[in-house]
Amino acid sequence: MATIGIGVGVTKLQQPHRPKSKSLFLGQRLRIRPFWGEPQCSERRLFGVSNPPRVVQVFALGGGEWLDTVHNLFVGVGVGLPCSVMQCGDVIYRSTLPKSNGLTLTVPGVILALGTLSYLWATPGVAPGFFDMFVLAFVERLFRPTYKKDDFVLGKKLGEGSFGVVYRVSLANKPSSKEGDLVLKKATEYGAVEIWMNERVRRACASSCADFVYGFLESSSKKAAEYWLIWRFEGDATLADLMQSRDFPYNVETLILGEVQDLPKGLERENRIIQTIMRQILFALDGLHSTGIVHRDIKPQNVIFSEESRTFKIIDLGAATDLRVGINYIPKEFLLDPRYAAPEQYIMSTQTPSAPSVPVATALSPVLWQLNLPDRFDIYSAGLIFLQMAFPSLRSDNSLIQFNRQLKRCDYDLVAWRKTAEPRSELRKGFELLDLDGGIGWELLKSMVRYKARQRLSAKAALAHPYFVREGLLALSFMQTLRLQLLRATQQDYSEAARWVIQLMAKSGTQKDGGFTEAQLQELREIEPKKKASAPRNALASALKLQRKIIRTIRTLNESMDELTRRRKSFWWSRWIPREE
Numbered sequence: 316m317a318t319i320g321i322g323v324g325v326t327k328l329q330q331p332h333r334p335k336s337k338s339l340f341l342g343q344r345l346r347i348r349p350f351w352g353e354p355q356c357s358e359r360r361l362f363g364v365s366n367p368p369r370v371v372q373v374f375a376l377g378g379g380e381w382l383d384t385v386h387n388l389f390v391g392v393g394v395g396l397p398c399s400v401m402q403c404g405d406v407i408y409r410s411t412l413p414k415s416n417g418l419t420l421t422v423p424g425v426i427l428a429l430g431t432l433s434y435l436w437a438t439p440g441v442a443p444g445f446f447d448m449f450v451l452a453f454v455e456r457l458f459r460p461t462y463k464k465d466d467f468v469l470g471k472k473l474g475e476g477s478f479g480v481v482y483r484v485s486l487a488n489k490p491s492s493k494e495g496d497l498v499l500k501k502a503t504e505y506g507a508v509e510i511w512m513n514e515r516v517r518r519a520c521a522s523s524c525a526d527f528v529y530g531f532l533e534s535s536s537k538k539a540a541e542y543w544l545i546w547r548f549e550g551d552a553t554l555a556d557l558m559q560s561r562d563f564p565y566n567v568e569t570l571i572l573g574e575v576q577d578l579p580k581g582l583e584r585e586n587r588i589i590q591t592i593m594r595q596i597l598f599a600l601d602g603l604h605s606t607g608i609v610h611r612d613i614k615p616q617n618v619i620f621s622e623e624s625r626t627f628k629i630i631d632l633g634a635a636t637d638l639r640v641g642i643n644y645i646p647k648e649f650l651l652d653p654r655y656a657a658p659e660q661y662i663m664s665t666q667t668p669s670a671p672s673v674p675v676a677t678a679l680s681p682v683l684w685q686l687n688l689p690d691r692f693d694i695y696s697a698g699l700i701f702l703q704m705a706f707p708s709l710r711s712d713n714s715l716i717q718f719n720r721q722l723k724r725c726d727y728d729l730v731a732w733r734k735t736a737e738p739r740s741e742l743r744k745g746f747e748l749l750d751l752d753g754g755i756g757w758e759l760l761k762s763m764v765r766y767k768a769r770q771r772l773s774a775k776a777a778l779a780h781p782y783f784v785r786e787g788l789l790a791l792s793f794m795q796t797l798r799l800q801l802l803r804a805t806q807q808d809y810s811e812a813a814r815w816v817i818q819l820m821a822k823s824g825t826q827k828d829g830g831f832t833e834a835q836l837q838e839l840r841e842i843e844p845k846k847k848a849s850a851p852r853n854a855l856a857s858a859l860k861l862q863r864k865i866i867r868t869i870r871t872l873n874e875s876m877d878e879l880t881r882r883r884k885s886f887w888w889s890r891w892i893p894r895e896e
């Protein structure tokens with residue numbers, strides 16, 4: 316059999332057939348019957364001997380054996396697992412055993428398989444990502460219609476942003492198509508990113524965002540090459556337009572239900588409409604986040620009302636980042652609207668380097684996601700939208716900027732802000748609305764607008780918040796109250812608790828009694844010891860200076876590497892964007 320690889324196995328040679336360790340020597344040939352196989356023996360060469368009963372061996376594996384090894388790993392009968400699992404041993408021992416027939420499921424094997432599966436499916440989803448990229452994307456390309464520049468007739472300009480111009484357009488050669496039923500964005504910078512994100516969204520969570528039709532690179536004109544992006548026309552109004560109306564939120568009720576409700580106007584009714592809007596925004600965000608996309612520019616201007624589905628959808632994925640593969644993830648660069656941006660500004664810790672190569676980024680994505688919880692950036696912005704909907708006087712840009720300043724002064728503590736703002740008459744209506752049903756709305760707002768990303772709710776958790784799940788009429792049911800308590804418990808700041816435990820240990824502890832000494836606590840708290848002027852201190856200062864210099868050099872080097880990687884990467888994935896012939 317042709318040898319295609321080398322394997323390492325740890326087996327326990329068991330009594331009474333185990334040879335004495337003295338009788339074994341390195342390189343000795345052992346004839347061992349493969350524990351996965353039929354009677355023919357494969358030859359293994361003894362590589363090293365630990366204190367018996369374990370023997371480390373290196374052996375050659377043929378093609379078929381590799382397949383069996385992988386199979387055995389997952390059913391727990393294979394290379395590397397302990398003897399209790401493998402039932403292995405030397406040839407004499409094995410030959411006396413009954414031949415195993417069929418699949419043997421073992422507890423470690425099942426745990427290993429389940430652990431691997433949960434990792435591969437954890438947000439942002441390594442396994443679904445591979446399937447999406449290498450199967451769905453290709454299949455979609457085969458069946459989807461393609462367009463070119465001449466297929467469109469330009470209509471009214473809808474908007475002009477920093478990265479492109481948006482027009483309402485219709486198809487030139489399709490008499491059946493409605494007048495202006497498409498939207499075209501001619502984008503320069505970030506156009507390729509937006510095509511990538513929209514294609515991903517269309518495959519993974521189409522209902523979250525405006526319906527994307529096609530995107531391509533148009534380089535036929537004399538102007539610089541432009542990316543053309545086509546969507547279905549969703550509707551005339553964004554949430555920002557609707558919120559500017561004096562009739563908000565009743566104007567939205569008409570849009571969602573198609574008719575005016577025969578109910579008296581008042582806080583209760585307004586609260587229900589705002590609840591519906593928030594649920595739709597969070598639902599769309601949950602779709603994006605579950606697939607590894609963070610929008611980074613959530614604001615009322617980027618939430619559009621879809622007339623066809625009667626729901627709110629998200630638009631403008633130009634600043635979005637796909638953390639499944641690390642596209643458009645540039646931690647040191649901020650592309651954000653300061654009015655709606657979370658205080659952390661970066662969605663990933665600044666310690667996290669720029670995304671590595673695609674396979675590595677993909678493999679590590681669940682770990683990085685859990686470490687940084689980047690989706691909470693969008694949750695903060697959605698919280699501010701909630702706040703603006705509840706407080707009519709905070710809907711203008713200026714008042715929102717003022718609010719942001721006040722909140723910053725209160726260390727991003729909404730409760731502290733409320734204490735200062737409650738006497739203001741223009742804010743009273745908002746507080747009354749949020750205080751309905753025992754303050755459940757205020758509770759949700761507090762869990763979204765928090766300084767620490769880790770303490771903010773995820774979109775999924777926010778959707779499960781009792782604010783949305785109202786079983787009773789006004790009062791909360793017993794189950795809802797319980798769920799609320801659970802939510803509150805999980806939202807606690809555990810760093811405070813850790814600090815408290817350290818304090819407690821300081822009071823009760825000496826090294827002898829098993830506690831910590833003051834000196835050890837000093838280390839734990841990372842408090843610099845009191846400075847003393849001395850020669851060693853001068854040496855320390857120079858060492859620190861040198862260290863800072865080295866860090867600066869490394870940072871510069873890193874930045875150049877980042878730049879190189881970015882260029883290489885933009886080359887890599889721009890191959891996916893179709894070009895006009």
Ligand SMILES: Nc1ncnc2c1ncn2[C@@H]1O[C@H](COP(=O)(O)OP(=O)(O)OP(=O)(O)O)[C@@H](O)[C@H]1O
Nearest residue numbers: 473474476477479481498525546547548549550631
């Ligand atoms: N699918 C759509 N259906 C209807 N209108 C749309 C659609 N997509 C975009 N628009 C309209 O075009 C406007 C601009 O879109 P978009 O925000 O994507 O462009 P932009 O160039 O990124 O703008 P900005 O930089 O200001 O955010 C939106 O405010 C909206 O009114």
